[in-house]
Amino acid sequence: MRVVCVLLGVLVAGARAVVLPQITEPPCDSLEAEAAAAFFQDYINAQRTTGFKFALNQIDKIKIRTLPDMEIYKMELDLLETKCHVLDPTPVAACPVRTKAEVAVDADCDVAFIKSGGVLKVTEHRCKTEPESAEDMCLGCPQLLPLNDTNALQMATVSLAAFNNRTANVSISKYAVLEVGRLSTQVLAGGTHVFAEYAIVETNCTTTDDGDCVPLNKAVATYGFCRAGSASAGMAVDCRIFEPQLAVEPAMNGTVPATNSTVPTTNNTVPASSGIMPLLMVDMMLSAESAESLDPVKVASVIPIVKRQAPVAETVAPGGEPAAVPFVPICPGKKKHF
């Protein structure tokens, strides 16, 4: 402990001249938190080329460091997998998330943003994605299969052949499997069902061609998405071809004008004059609180991180002891789904 105190003293003394940044922790459901989270949601969905879109479920944490020319946001966000493939032009707001019974997939993200000149930009993100644990799943709920499950992949192939064969002698594009997104199995009254969800891409063949078919060039190909299911009674397939997306949307170049909402001053602000939070320690404080640090920089880990406690409002009951009123947490924010 003695070492720690000495170090602290040195840091404080050495940091006198540094302009101390102001840290604010707005409520997780505040407009600015929502705006940043929505921005990240769009960013992450625009960035990915495989898998399903993710929708914001909950804002777990937000810290904003205000510097003279910019604000640095650090947030922890919780997103849920939707049923829309990333190539599906459906806006994520219109994409249903997978329910728990359908084996929801959850993404925990640590995100850093810079807001400068009214423009928000994602500078770093780290997401950990995993299916919700099977513990609270019902009997007869779908079970995920590994994406290399031979049986289910075979079913997917056959189902796409059936889709390609949908028009007997009209010559239209043939599609090929682009990516298998989800395979599952479910025990139902009629026996064991197998389900496949996969993205498809237009090939250079038409439905009347045989032989070598290769996916068309990205610039001209159309894409689609199929859901197929089979049981002993037979197979069903439902494919939707997406409207061609003409140009790659330039809006998602990492920067989009952010909302102009000003940071509401909250009383969670670290007083800039307190003198115990030099810049160096602020960095550590921001990163040390999440297990997955966004800042790979490790600085003097012997220094204890002084976590600020949630303030406890004290009221004095008439003629009695001060009664501690529990502080109503402003984070995490409310869950949008479950």
Ligand SMILES: *[C@@H]1O[C@H](CO)[C@@H](O)[C@H](O)[C@H]1NC(C)=O
């Ligand atoms: C699927 O992949 C896993 C690990 O990558 C492997 O152990 C397993 O043998 C594979 N199964 C099949 C059917 O290819």
Ligand SMILES: *[C@@H]1O[C@H](CO)[C@@H](O)[C@H](O)[C@H]1NC(C)=O
């Ligand atoms: C294609 O459809 C025709 C009838 O529409 C059917 O006779 C044929 O077996 C189908 N082929 C495949 C590969 O499904």
Ligand SMILES: *[C@@H]1O[C@H](CO)[C@@H](O)[C@H](O)[C@H]1NC(C)=O
């Ligand atoms: C093509 O379709 C027409 C009308 O649907 C049908 O009469 C004809 O027999 C079909 N030809 C072949 C080769 O399947």
Ligand SMILES: *[C@@H]1O[C@H](CO)[C@@H](O)[C@H](O)[C@H]1NC(C)=O
């Ligand atoms: C599609 O492209 C492949 C490879 O270039 C070629 O071998 C094949 O003949 C083409 N198929 C058609 C129907 O043009």
Ligand SMILES: *[C@@H]1O[C@H](CO)[C@@H](O)[C@H](O)[C@H]1NC(C)=O
């Ligand atoms: C992204 O934006 C930067 C700066 O505005 C620009 O230089 C760059 O070319 C853009 N990249 C793409 C892929 O549009």
Ligand SMILES: *[C@@H]1O[C@H](CO)[C@@H](O)[C@H](O)[C@H]1NC(C)=O
């Ligand atoms: C947002 O901020 C920009 C520049 O800071 C300003 O030009 C614009 O008028 C503001 N918009 C609104 C709606 O306040």
Ligand SMILES: *[C@@H]1O[C@H](CO)[C@@H](O)[C@H](O)[C@H]1NC(C)=O
């Ligand atoms: C913060 O607290 C101070 C005094 O404790 C009070 O004067 C001020 O109005 C508070 N600010 C907000 C935004 O609640």
